[in-house]
Amino acid sequence: MVGLIETLSELLSEHPLDLSCTRRTIDLGCGEGSFGKALFDDCPETFCGIDLSKRAIRLAARQWPDATWVLANADRVLPFADGTAGRLMSLFGRRPVTEIARVLCDDGQCMIAVPGEEDLIELRELVQTVGKRRSRWKAIVDEFADVGFKLQRQATWRHSVELDQPAITDALAMTYRAVRHSQHSRIQSVEQMNVTLHADLMVFQR
Numbered sequence: 220m221v222g223l224i225e226t227l228s229e230l231l232s233e234h235p236l237d238l239s240c241t242r243r244t245i246d247l248g249c250g251e252g253s254f255g256k257a258l259f260d261d262c263p264e265t266f267c268g269i270d271l272s273k274r275a276i277r278l279a280a281r282q283w284p285d286a287t288w289v290l291a292n293a294d295r296v297l298p299f300a301d302g303t304a305g306r307l308m309s310l311f312g313r314r315p316v317t318e319i320a321r322v323l324c325d326d327g328q329c330m331i332a333v334p335g336e337e338d339l340i341e342l343r344e345l346v347q348t349v350g351k352r353r354s355r356w357k358a359i360v361d362e363f364a365d366v367g368f369k370l371q372r373q374a375t376w377r378h379s380v381e382l383d384q385p386a387i388t389d390a391l392a393m394t395y396r397a398v399r400h401s402q403h404s405r406i407q408s409v410e411q412m413n414v415t416l417h418a419d420l421m422v423f424q425r
């Protein structure tokens with residue numbers, strides 16, 4: 220995703236931790252692990268990605284064999300001792316805040332990315348006729364405040380891409396469980412469209 224890695228990287232460098240490679244960095248819902256490798260390539264020995272999908276973990280391990288990859292459900296107990304992680308990130312993934320608070324060390328940092336209110340808005344308008352704009356980040360700030368974390372920084376990433384018909388179908392399949400017949404024919408008639416990608420990014424610390 221054009222520019223997202225750079226934006227995440229800037230956020231990390233604005234809040235450097237005095238941890239270098241000595242404490243674990245955990246990526247919850249790491250998927251195929253591309254973000255982890257792009258952001259923490261110099262610290263494979265302390266990087267650990269967790270995902271529920273066997274396929275995602277296999278791909279991640281193939282892509283970056285020097286890091287640690289764990290097939291686990293992040294909604295249950297995280298497989299780490301108390302206070303052993305220096306940094307935890309969840310990019311469009313799970314946010315088990317109580318477990319995050321347990322495994323992060325006192326000066327640890329948590330980086331969260333969630334879809335912004337305009338994410339795929341053109342596609343959502345196409346399917347639903349009226350695309351609902353729903354911002355999630357303030358509710359997430361409250362979730363983290365409940366377990367003792369303060370928002371250090373909030374940022375926005377936005378990008379526009381042109382999707383062709385197969386890419387539109389793929390994006391919808393990832394966004395909606397079921398598309399009704401009438402919606403399906405509306406989508407089939409669109410050959411190409413410009414779509415907004417939008418994410419809200421947050422950095423938390425105690």
Ligand SMILES: C[S@@+](CC[C@H](N)C(=O)[O-])C[C@H]1O[C@@H](n2cnc3c(N)ncnc32)[C@H](O)[C@@H]1O
Nearest residue numbers: 248249250270271272275292293294310311312
């Ligand atoms: C939207 S993807 C994000 C992947 C990656 N962070 C990225 O931004 O490219 C969400 C990921 O969370 C994983 N996931 C869903 N539920 C999970 C759970 N309970 N525990 C761990 N991973 C989970 C999915 O398998 C998927 O790889």
